[in-house]
Amino acid sequence: MKTKKPSKVNGFFLNVNFRVLTLFCFLIYGLAILQDYLFSKFKSTGFYWSDTLLYNIYWLLFIPFIQYANYAYSKSKPKIAFNKVFYNIIFGLIFSGLHMFLFTSIFILLSNIIYPIPHRFPTILKNVVSNQSQITIITYLILPYIIEYLNRKKQQKKDNSTQKFITIKSGTRRVKIDTSTILFIQTDRPYTAVFFNDQKLLHDESLKKFEKLLDSQMFIRVHRSVIINKNHITELKSRKNGDYDGITTNGQTIRFSRHYRQNWETLLNHLALE
Numbered sequence: 001m002k003t004k005k006p007s008k009v010n011g012f013f014l015n016v017n018f019r020v021l022t023l024f025c026f027l028i029y030g031l032a033i034l035q036d037y038l039f040s041k042f043k044s045t046g047f048y049w050s051d052t053l054l055y056n057i058y059w060l061l062f063i064p065f066i067q068y069a070n071y072a073y074s075k076s077k078p079k080i081a082f083n084k085v086f087y088n089i090i091f092g093l094i095f096s097g098l099h100m101f102l103f104t105s106i107f108i109l110l111s112n113i114i115y116p117i118p119h120r121f122p123t124i125l126k127n128v129v130s131n132q133s134q135i136t137i138i139t140y141l142i143l144p145y146i147i148e149y150l151n152r153k154k155q156q157k158k159d160n161s162t163q164k165f166i167t168i169k170s171g172t173r174r175v176k177i178d179t180s181t182i183l184f185i186q187t188d189r190p191y192t193a194v195f196f197n198d199q200k201l202l203h204d205e206s207l208k209k210f211e212k213l214l215d216s217q218m219f220i221r222v223h224r225s226v227i228i229n230k231n232h233i234t235e236l237k238s239r240k241n242g243d244y245d246g247i248t249t250n251g252q253t254i255r256f257s258r259h260y261r262q263n264w265e266t267l268l269n270h271l272a273l274e
Contacts, residue, residue, distance in 0.1 A: 018067065025063050032056040054110055058103045058132060066143065069095050073144050074151070092141035099136055100128045166213065168194055170201040177201075179218070183232045183248045185210050187225035198250060222246065222264050223257040230267050244268070 033052050040047035073091060104125040111118040168175045182196045191202040192210065211219070211227055219227050228246060233254075235247040242258030256264055 018063075021066060022063055025060055028059045028062075029056050032059060050114060054107060054114070057106065058128065061099060061103055061106075062139070065095060065099050066139075069140060069143055070147055073147055088141065088144045091144060092137060095140040095143075096133065096137045099140070100125065100133065104128055168201050168203045170203060175201060179214060180229075180231070182214075182219075182229050183250065183252065184226055184228040184254055185219075186227075186254075195252070220263045220267070222260050223255050224259070226254055228254060228264075230264075233267060236268055 033056055036052040036056075037047055039045070069091075104121060107124050108119060108121050164180070165176050165178055168177055177194070177196055182194060184195050185207060186193045186195070187207050188202060191204055192207055194201045194203055207225065207227060211221060214227070218231060219229055222228050228248075232249045233246045234249055236256065237245045237247070239245060242261070244256040244264075246254045246256050246264075248254065
């Protein structure tokens with residue numbers, strides 16, 4: 001069966017969702033322009049498209065800067081907690097300063113190209129510091145913590161997806177099970193039954209907990225009370241109502257509900273091609 005590979009982006013786009021960041025920054029860019037337009041209407045002041053389009057490029061610069069900041073932080077973050085806090089503050093201030101200085105430089109460069117009388121560097125820099133410095137500094141100060149949170153979540157997901165063994169508590173026993181030997185897991189109130197190697201163990205964790213713990217590429221929910229190991233399904237038989245019966249490698253039959261069909265649709269197509 002073909003599995004969809006996660007997209008890889010070279011360089012700086014390793015941990016931050018580039019598409020979401022880009023969409024968000026362009027949304028802010030558009031809203032900032034709208035704000036300038038509405039302000040000019042309410043206050044009866046002049047509105048110049050070239051000025052507002054150029055000035056609000058400031059928000060679009062967050063796209064490359066956040067990506068680069070993410071890369072730089074991931075490569076050089078300290079281990080000691082006190083040093084980490086101090087480093088994050090310095091890190092945030094440096095990137096805030098770079099952001100404002102680079103924007104002003106770009107603005108002046110384009111201003112010299114577009115306008116007969118260009119803007120002056122000190123004037124634009126002062127205006128940027130007065131109006132945008134607060135949100136810029138806050139963004140870069142909290143960015144390291146957001147990066148750490150996202151990386152921690154990513155690592156947890158990776159650890160779960162590569163987990164080879166789980167320990168099942170059954171009564172007074174604790175049994176270590178190779179996840180590849182699990183055929184399916186089924187609700188058996190008030191317990192959850194784990195079927196593996198022609199054995200059945202009752203565990204007091206919920207089916208939802210197993211769903212989070214096990215590799216989602218291998219274990220899929222096919223019924224409100226069943227998770228199956230798709231590698232142990234050899235056949236699917238239609239019930240003529242949208243539901244199917246799945247046959248495991250040891251001959252057991254499992255109900256596949258049409259309400260979870262989006263989870264096992266690819267399995268149905270894969271078995272049809274074999």
